[in-house]
Amino acid sequence: MPPRMLSYRLFTPADQAAVLDLIGRASYVHRHLDWQPGDAWLTDPEMVAGVGWCHNQAAALMAFSPTTVGVSWLRVVALDGDLPAQVVVRELWDFLRPALWKRGVRRICVLMLETWLYPSLALLGFVPVEEIVTLQRIWDDPEDFAIARPPGVTLRPAEATDLEAVLRIDHTAFEVRWQMRPRDLAIVREEALSFTLAEWEGQVAGYEISLRYDSGIHLARLATAPHRQGQGIGSALVAHVLYFANRLGISALTVNTQASNAASLHLYQRYGFRMIGEGFTVLEARLPDSPGMV
Numbered sequence: 001m002p003p004r005m006l007s008y009r010l011f012t013p014a015d016q017a018a019v020l021d022l023i024g025r026a027s028y029v030h031r032h033l034d035w036q037p038g039d040a041w042l043t044d045p046e047m048v049a050g051v052g053w054c055h056n057q058a059a060a061l062m063a064f065s066p067t068t069v070g071v072s073w074l075r076v077v078a079l080d081g082d083l084p085a086q087v088v089v090r091e092l093w094d095f096l097r098p099a100l101w102k103r104g105v106r107r108i109c110v111l112m113l114e115t116w117l118y119p120s121l122a123l124l125g126f127v128p129v130e131e132i133v134t135l136q137r138i139w140d141d142p143e144d145f146a147i148a149r150p151p152g153v154t155l156r157p158a159e160a161t162d163l164e165a166v167l168r169i170d171h172t173a174f175e176v177r178w179q180m181r182p183r184d185l186a187i188v189r190e191e192a193l194s195f196t197l198a199e200w201e202g203q204v205a206g207y208e209i210s211l212r213y214d215s216g217i218h219l220a221r222l223a224t225a226p227h228r229q230g231q232g233i234g235s236a237l238v239a240h241v242l243y244f245a246n247r248l249g250i251s252a253l254t255v256n257t258q259a260s261n262a263a264s265l266h267l268y269q270r271y272g273f274r275m276i277g278e279g280f281t282v283l284e285a286r287l288p289d290s291p292g293m294v
């Protein structure tokens with residue numbers, strides 16, 4: 001059967017129902033592990049997405065997160081089953097690159113969760129840049145997770161008015177690729193089971209964000225302001241999450257980190273976390289600096 005011809009258009013809010021229908025029925029789907037719940041990403045006004053149409057039906061979709069300092073993540077790809085994946089992924093990529101460039105995107109990252117997508121992205125020049133590992137801490141009987149806080153450090157729940165201070169730490173502690181946007185942080189505050197600040201003499205110096213999932217808690221974010229690192233703040237926050245989980249009767253905590261992140265691996269392992277098999281590769285491609293070459 002000859003391949004179907006698609007016509008590509010930028011996503012508009014009017015396409016929402018068609019796109020959700022496509023994601024629901026598509027044979028090939030890639031979904032980023034998003035901060036935003038469910039399909040909230042579809043209403044994000046700053047995202048860049050393209051839809052391939054065939055006889056007025058959405059048959060292919062590629063969507064990117066809004067950029068943070070020039071970096072955007074591939075958020076969703078969905079393809080109807082009879083489409084040639086490599087051809088259509090390339091067509092969507094070629095179609096969307098100028099729009100991404102105009103939005104200031106220069107690096108595109110992908111959390112490689114779906115093996116079907118890898119050959120298509122490799123052909124487009126995406127290369128592995130980072131390995132993400134998963135660690136888990138499980139305990140059978142309630143344990144005494146004493147919270148050892150360094151002198152001068154207090155822990156308290158984050159309020160909406162703290163988000164600016166949290167973002168400042170986030171953007172100095174994490175490499176650009178991993179930095180959060182204000183909108184995502186505000187959303188995650190609503191979703192989080194626990195969002196705790198560590199204050200050092202009244203100044204926000206670190207934070208953790210943990211989310212509930214089926215069988216446990218996922219420590220989704222942990223950071224200490226660079227000038228306060230190495231003084232026990234990260235440890236106090238990890239101990240707090242363990243203590244908190246224990247009090248809720250939950251006995252499994254997971255966390256992801258970069259395989260190269262020696263400080264966080266050391267910290268998690270010191271608290272009894274062990275590596276489990278689930279890991280992911282991060283791929284990245286760069287857009288050229290000059291618009292004529294996009």
Ligand SMILES: CC(C)(COP(=O)(O)OP(=O)(O)OC[C@H]1O[C@@H](n2cnc3c(N)ncnc32)[C@H](O)[C@@H]1OP(=O)(O)O)[C@@H](O)C(=O)NCCC(=O)NCCS
Pocket residue numbers: 173174206220221222223224225228229230231232233234235236256257258261262263264266267270
């Ligand atoms: C990981 C992080 C939160 C730790 O916070 P912290 O406040 O420095 O943590 P602590 O001071 O309690 O403990 C740090 C531990 O890491 C150790 N450490 C620091 N750098 C290290 C390195 N390069 N290799 C091995 N261990 C290292 C410290 O010696 C200390 O261990 P110890 O108490 O047994 O001596 C902090 O480094 C950070 O914000 N990093 C950037 C963001 C990040 O990577 N977050 C976690 C991944 S999601």
